[in-house]
Amino acid sequence: MSIEVNGKNIDWIENETVKELLKRVKYTFPLVVVKINNELVPRNKFNEKIVPDNSKIAVIHMISGG
Amino acid sequence: MNIEKSEKIRLKLKESSVGIAGAGGLGSNVAIALARSGIGKLVLVDFDKVEENNLSRQYFFRDQIGKLKIHALKENIKRINPDVKVEILDIKLSKKNMQKPFEDVDVVVEALDSAEIKTCFVEEILEKLPNTPLVAATGVAGYGNSDRIKTIHSGNLNLCADEEARSSEDDVLLAPKVCLMANWQANLVLEILLGEDK
Numbered sequence A: 001m002s003i004e005v006n007g008k009n010i011d012w013i014e015n016e017t018v019k020e021l022l023k024r025v026k027y028t029f030p031l032v033v034v035k036i037n038n039e040l041v042p043r044n045k046f047n048e049k050i051v052p053d054n055s056k057i058a059v060i061h062m063i064s065g066g
Numbered sequence B: 001m002n003i004e005k006s007e008k009i010r011l012k013l014k015e016s017s018v019g020i021a022g023a024g025g026l027g028s029n030v031a032i033a034l035a036r037s038g039i040g041k042l043v044l045v046d047f048d049k050v051e052e053n054n055l056s057r058q059y060f061f062r063d064q065i066g067k068l069k070i071h072a073l074k075e076n077i078k079r080i081n082p083d084v085k086v087e088i089l090d091i092k093l094s095k096k097n098m099q100k101p102f103e104d105v106d107v108v109v110e111a112l113d114s115a116e117i118k119t120c121f122v123e124e125i126l127e128k129l130p131n132t133p134l135v136a137a138t139g140v141a142g143y144g145n146s147d148r149i150k151t152i153h154s155g156n157l158n159l160c161a162d163e164e165a166r167s168s169e170d171d172v173l174l175a176p177k178v179c180l181m182a183n184w185q186a187n188l189v190l191e192i193l194l195g196e197d198k
Helices: A018-024 B003-014 B025-037 B052-056 B069-080 B115-128 B175-194
Strands: A002-005 A008-011 A032-036 A039-041 A056-061 B017-021 B041-045 B085-089 B107-110 B134-138 B150-154 B157-161
Touching: A018 A032, A032 B115, A039 B115, A056 B150, A056 B157, B003 B175, B017 B025, B025 B041, B025 B069, B025 B107, B025 B175, B041 B069, B069 B085, B107 B115, B107 B175, B115 B134, B134 B175, B157 B175
Parallel strands: A002 A056, B017 B041, B017 B107, B041 B085, B107 B134, B134 B157
Antiparallel strands: A002 A008, A032 A039, A032 A056, B150 B157
16 A cells, blocks of 8 residues: 655555645645656646556656756 | 777667757757767757857857857757758747657657746657657756766656756856756667667
8 A cells, every 4th residue: 555756655545636645745846747657647637636556656846947 | 999889879870860859058968969979860949049148058159149049059060960960940849739840750858948848848748759758857057966966767758857956047057067967868868769788
């Protein structure tokens, strides 16, 4: 009953949305790219997409500069 | 020099193409590194002109100030390696059609500036070109702290990242770190095109 977020194992919570997960792991950046098991979660789905158990989540934060 | 390996690489790169979104600090330096390596074709997309303050890190020269970056960069590439095919597109990438210029390249490089446009670009490429490897970069501002830079791999996304860096609005942009990360991106492109260097 755990998930992996950016390489760290944390508890899985039933029915937790991506938005709730980001809040729980204290990712407060407004702009992040989220992939669950290598599949992109569009930003407008953060509110509804439920994080499955045992999933591997990548939260990618793009910082200005280039 | 391993002549056999070098020839194999030359042939493989000659038939490869890379699209670069943005021709600023990251994009100009990625393009030059790939041109020197012998890439077959580059697709460069940018809408900006060379300004004096760009010279602190971008691969342009003083006498190119005022020129479109894609024109100036094409000139510089050709001076180094005239065999590279260079396709240039003077457009501002905007949401919904960002993948368009990159539909036929082997690897896409994200070399944009604002966090918002970088995020949109990464999302759109991952979504609309799911089979094309994407090399992006985040956290280029500042100096020092080279050891913080790492590659984050997630499926087709290869991100050169200093996750502790400040945003460019709150920090400085200087050649050493910008070029370090641009060349890191170019090195990732080679790894993707040629396979792991064992």
